[in-house]
Amino acid sequence: MKKILKSMAGMVLATTLAVGAQAATLKVAYDSDPVSLDPHEQLSGGTLQMSHLLFDPLVRWDKDMNFEPRLATKWERKDDLTMRFHLRQGVKFHSGNDFTAKDVKWTFDRLRSSPDYKAIFEAFAELKVIDDYTIDLVTKKPFPLVLNNATYIFSMDSEFYTGDDDKGQPKDRLVKHAGSFASRNASGTGPYIVERRQQGVRTDYKRFADYWDKQSPGNVETITLTPIKEGPTRVAALLAGDVDFIFPVPPNDHNRIYRSSNSELVVLPGTRVITLQLNQERVEAFKDKRVRQAINYAINNKGIVDRVMRGFATAAGQQGPKGYAGYVEGLKPQYDLEKARQLMKEAGYEKGFSITMLAPNNRYVNDARIAQAAASMLAKINIKVDLKTIPKAQYWPEFDLRAADIMMIGWHSDTEDSANFTEYLTACTDESTGWGQYNSGNYCNHKVDDMIRLANQETDLAKRAAILQDVERTLYEEAAYVPLHWQNLAWGAGKGVQAESVVNVMNFPYLGDLVVTQ
Amino acid sequence: MLLFLFRRLVQGLAVMFVISLISFSIQDNLGDPLREMVGQSVSEAERQALREEMGLNDPFLAQYGRFISKAVRGDLGTSYFFKEPALQVIMDKLPATLELVFGATLLIVFISVPSGVYCAIRPNSWLTRLILGVSILGISIPVFLTAIFCIYLFSIELGWLPSYGRGELVSVFGLWESGYFSKDGILHLVLPCFALASIMLPLFIRLIRSEMVEALHTEYVKFAKAKGLRKVRVYFVHALKNTMLPVLTVGGVQIGTMVAYTILTESVFQWPGMGFLFLEAVHRVDTPLIVAYLIVVGGIFVIVNTLVDILYGLINPTVNLARTAQ
Numbered sequence: 001m002k003k004i005l006k007s008m009a010g011m012v013l014a015t016t017l018a019v020g021a022q023a024a025t026l027k028v029a030y031d032s033d034p035v036s037l038d039p040h041e042q043l044s045g046g047t048l049q050m051s052h053l054l055f056d057p058l059v060r061w062d063k064d065m066n067f068e069p070r071l072a073t074k075w076e077r078k079d080d081l082t083m084r085f086h087l088r089q090g091v092k093f094h095s096g097n098d099f100t101a102k103d104v105k106w107t108f109d110r111l112r113s114s115p116d117y118k119a120i121f122e123a124f125a126e127l128k129v130i131d132d133y134t135i136d137l138v139t140k141k142p143f144p145l146v147l148n149n150a151t152y153i154f155s156m157d158s159e160f161y162t163g164d165d166d167k168g169q170p171k172d173r174l175v176k177h178a179g180s181f182a183s184r185n186a187s188g189t190g191p192y193i194v195e196r197r198q199q200g201v202r203t204d205y206k207r208f209a210d211y212w213d214k215q216s217p218g219n220v221e222t223i224t225l226t227p228i229k230e231g232p233t234r235v236a237a238l239l240a241g242d243v244d245f246i247f248p249v250p251p252n253d254h255n256r257i258y259r260s261s262n263s264e265l266v267v268l269p270g271t272r273v274i275t276l277q278l279n280q281e282r283v284e285a286f287k288d289k290r291v292r293q294a295i296n297y298a299i300n301n302k303g304i305v306d307r308v309m310r311g312f313a314t315a316a317g318q319q320g321p322k323g324y325a326g327y328v329e330g331l332k333p334q335y336d337l338e339k340a341r342q343l344m345k346e347a348g349y350e351k352g353f354s355i356t357m358l359a360p361n362n363r364y365v366n367d368a369r370i371a372q373a374a375a376s377m378l379a380k381i382n383i384k385v386d387l388k389t390i391p392k393a394q395y396w397p398e399f400d401l402r403a404a405d406i407m408m409i410g411w412h413s414d415t416e417d418s419a420n421f422t423e424y425l426t427a428c429t430d431e432s433t434g435w436g437q438y439n440s441g442n443y444c445n446h447k448v449d450d451m452i453r454l455a456n457q458e459t460d461l462a463k464r465a466a467i468l469q470d471v472e473r474t475l476y477e478e479a480a481y482v483p484l485h486w487q488n489l490a491w492g493a494g495k496g497v498q499a500e501s502v503v504n505v506m507n508f509p510y511l512g513d514l515v516v517t518q
Numbered sequence: 519m520l521l522f523l524f525r526r527l528v529q530g531l532a533v534m535f536v537i538s539l540i541s542f543s544i545q546d547n548l549g550d551p552l553r554e555m556v557g558q559s560v561s562e563a564e565r566q567a568l569r570e571e572m573g574l575n576d577p578f579l580a581q582y583g584r585f586i587s588k589a590v591r592g593d594l595g596t597s598y599f600f601k602e603p604a605l606q607v608i609m610d611k612l613p614a615t616l617e618l619v620f621g622a623t624l625l626i627v628f629i630s631v632p633s634g635v636y637c638a639i640r641p642n643s644w645l646t647r648l649i650l651g652v653s654i655l656g657i658s659i660p661v662f663l664t665a666i667f668c669i670y671l672f673s674i675e676l677g678w679l680p681s682y683g684r685g686e687l688v689s690v691f692g693l694w695e696s697g698y699f700s701k702d703g704i705l706h707l708v709l710p711c712f713a714l715a716s717i718m719l720p721l722f723i724r725l726i727r728s729e730m731v732e733a734l735h736t737e738y739v740k741f742a743k744a745k746g747l748r749k750v751r752v753y754f755v756h757a758l759k760n761t762m763l764p765v766l767t768v769g770g771v772q773i774g775t776m777v778a779y780t781i782l783t784e785s786v787f788q789w790p791g792m793g794f795l796f797l798e799a800v801h802r803v804d805t806p807l808i809v810a811y812l813i814v815v816g817g818i819f820v821i822v823n824t825l826v827d828i829l830y831g832l833i834n835p836t837v838n839l840a841r842t843a844q
Contacts, residue, residue: 119559199600233669240680242673
């Protein structure tokens with residue numbers, strides 16, 4: 001008897017050891033925390049990172065910017081307005097409910113009531129349920145970005161969010177500034193469930209036992225997410241082995257991580273462009289194309305990337321990064337001081353003029369120093385810049401007022417699409433459509449707007465790309481604004497964390513597929 | 519005594535009122551809270567609608583009146599980020615800060631008193647010179663540099679101590695999640711407490727030393743020595759007791775500085791306390807939380823100063839509280 005017990009204990013021990021070697025824990029430190037467990041409350045990087053852990057989208061981006069099936073297994077275009085999606089069967093929500101088409105419809109309708117997501121789903125007329133595992137997404141006009149938008153449809157568990165919570169409020173209530181049931185509780189189909197959450201301090205995720213994706217190589221059983229705001233502290237925590245995975249890594253600390261034997265740096269070219277806008281309504285000279293070109297020639301993007309960004313960016317000559325539909329290979333950054341002076345002379349501003357410039361100092365990587373560098377470069381063509389840099393909290397109200405002659409703005413396209421840059425940054429300002437909302441340069445070219453409108457109805461993607469490339473070329477020739485660079489992305493990973501295979505340019509690492517070896 | 523407390527209460531309320539008025543009137547300059555709450559592509563019209571819904575477009579007096587009428591019922595507003603009553607959020611973070619301050623205070627007391635006394639008794643020894651030399655260094659290095667240096671040395675290079683956070687917490691009577699009852703928690707406390715203490719230590723060592731030097735020259739100490747009392751008793755009971763009054767005064771004033779420095783220490787060590795909370799609130803333009811924090815800290819000041827005054831009376835009964843309050 002004793003012997004049997006002993007061997008049984010041995011067996012139990014052996015199995016636990018085997019599981020222990022397989023399953024890993026991961027301690028993650030990001031610079032911020034999602035504001036809520038409700039995936040529709042705020043459109044932000046933090047929310048999307050969380051959504052990929054707790055929920056699943058219909059489709060998601062892979063590393064090469066193609067679409068990868070998730071809750072939708074295949075899709076086909078029925079006609080100009082309709083895209084049909086076939087949904088995955090046998091998928092369970094965290095609550096135990098079955099995932100069906102009605103959940104997707106419920107989610108879609110809720111998305112369209114969310115202030116943050118409304119604009120993205122503007123082009124859609126409705127979501128039609130065909131049967132339990134088939135849906136049709138119908139657009140108002142022919143619309144090319146149906147799949148891009150489907151990456152935002154993270155299906156929620158409609159049954160779980162139905163009814164009233166203990167405060168008598170409906171469980172699906174969507175509010176920003178007051179706590180709701182959905183902001184504290186979540187049931188999705190995703191690889192992880194929330195075990196414990198202290199907002200702003202730490203969130204513990206545990207792997208969902210019934211997760212549908214059995215093909216996933218991911219072996220991380222528990223994830224602890226701690227927001228660490230200060231860059232040096234975040235890097236120190238990684239180097240000290242207190243955390244295994246961090247984002248972002250400030251450019252100044254790259255070498256420390258390279259040198260360290262127990263951590264690795266993973267860098268990807270990013271998709272957020274940093275630009276300067278030249279306000280034509282405030283400065284008469286900016287109305288002259290030659291002056292705008294001179295400014296583009298005077299600012300050495302490459303130099304800023306090398307010296308201020310320490311190589312941690314890609315110098316830009318256009319809005320959208322490589323890989324986007326509108327990217328034009330030939331549009332290189334311009335830098336030619338002689339030509340800049342020549343253009344200033346031609347325009348009659350040889351003696352130069354004085355202007356004001358405003359930039360944030362805690363929004364983009366090295367933002368204040370980039371602005372300083374640009375200002376000193378403009379001095380070489382006799383443009384005297386009165387530069388002020390302020391924290392982002394104060395910057396945005398000033399930006400909305402277009403309160404300086406040159407303002408800095410960085411932009412990442414929510415739809416990973418070129419047209420988005422133009423719509424927000426360089427289109428003529430139109431309050432009714434929201435176009436040009438961030439166009440503090442007041443650049444306005446109706447031809448460009450028409451091209452974008454055309455592109456937004458062109459479902460032949462090759463034709464559409466040609467239009468968007470034309471837009472980039474026009475903006476380049478017109479020197480509509482000053483492109484600086486696309487920020488790179490950098491993650492730090494501890495030993496055995498195979499981060500490289502799960503990170504992507506959108507910066508939502510698919511941690512469900514992460515493999516950690518001991 | 520009761521009169522004194524009553525006066526202090528009235529004063530405290532007045533202070534709080536002024537703080538609330540000031541912090542409320544600067545909130546428009548802190549930035550736009552909506553910007554932190556919505557995505558980049560949300561339209562201006564949509565943001566206006568939300569502002570309207572949240573009552574941010576109301577005139578100042580209407581907003582302030584609403585705030586005050588709730589505040590007298592103990593409701594200081596709801597944090598935008600935490601979505602909970604601001605007061606509640608702060609109270610949840612208070613233990614972490616108190617533990618940090620407590621640890622730093624212990625370090626200050628147990629290091630500054632013996633070393634201050636030693637420096638006074640042995641003015642020419644090499645150890646005295648070392649202590650005073652290091653304390654000059656301590657005064658001139660900003661707290662975040664000390665903190666980053668400590669992390670670099672003890673966490674990264676030596677790997678002895680954790681670099682951030684509070685570690686494992688043990689619940690005490692279900693009221694308090696404390697780091698003082700687990701090894702992990704204590705290890706997490708060492709560096710932040712030391713960093714926080716490092717600003718005050720030099721000051722107190724020097725203060726105790728100079729007061730002690732003075733006390734050693736007084737007649738009663740000389741007399742006590744002459745009488746043949748044990749040295750330890752002379753130094754630590756007779757002399758030290760009389761050096762404590764100015765030390766306490768400075769200590770009371772320094773509590774304020776301590777609160778300010780917890781902000782820096784907590785943000786470097788990612789310590790989930792009130793100071794860190796405040797800094798984050800400023801970044802996020804979480805105005806209700808900022809206002810509530812200022813009021814709570816104002817309250818702490820009033821309470822601490824009152825306690826210091828009461829302690830005064832206990833140590834030196836000739837101090838008349840009711841009169842000093844006038």
